[in-house]
Amino acid sequence: MRKPCCDKQGNNRGAWSAQEDQKLIDYIKTHGEGCWRSIPEAAGLHRCGKSCRLRWINYLRPDIKRGNFGHDEEDLIIKLHALLGNRWSLIAGRLPGRTDNEVKNYWNSHLQKKLINMGIDPNNHRLNQILPRPRAEHAAPVMATSTTTGSKNNVAATKPKKISNGDSTDRVSDTATCLEDENEESMVTQQAATSGSSSIHIDLNIAAPAPPGQRTTFENKQENCKWGKTSNTVVTDPSSLPTLLLFR
């Protein structure tokens, strides 16, 4: 079949050294991003292009905001995840300075547990029937409990391994599926949303973030890639989105 994306022999792997980082930074500063395949050789790095791209995007880029996520960021991630599912790059795109990897890690290590502790199923953002319902609508995160704490294994257990049969529908999140067949609840919750009860005011109109003329080619590409292909199975009209629990 296809040859590997990069020659694995002779390439460094694992953690990046400061020298490697500097080489990559220097190269991109002078030549800019792009053509990742040729960057390692040009920059004198014994890494595959993929690895360089990842290192730059997730760690070295100057506009990366590091440190803890704020409450508003947390809130936004949860809400966007309810809408978009595991489309981390799209979610990260709404969080300036955050990378998809960072958002994904934060979700898996913090937010998923938080939702579970609140009695909310992180997969579909609905109250879990098994766990006790939180008393208040802003159920305080009960982090002290340990019975449902997600160890790495627990988290993994909630997500069955992708069956690689090439079926692209597996990229559509459970949330999206849930949105389709949960109309009776959405009728109620949508009312709450339209009454403006959401505590955070963020433009969640994913479908049209900017006029086409003002958009980057990257954004256009993303749009084609993600929404063009899946909109019929996810959401086409944001105004028709059912409101999930956290939007109340």
Add this chain to the structure above:
DNA sequence: AAGCTATGCAACCGCTGCCCG
């Protein structure tokens, strides 16, 4: 203090879809 366990994060892997010849 040492050993063990849980957690967080960086990096890797494999798949997908776009682009171009």
Add this chain to the structure above:
DNA sequence: CCGGGCAGCGGTTGCATAGCT
């Protein structure tokens, strides 16, 4: 139109370390 190469994405792994016994 088709196939190969590439970038990008999401899932997963593995290491470092904090916390606990």
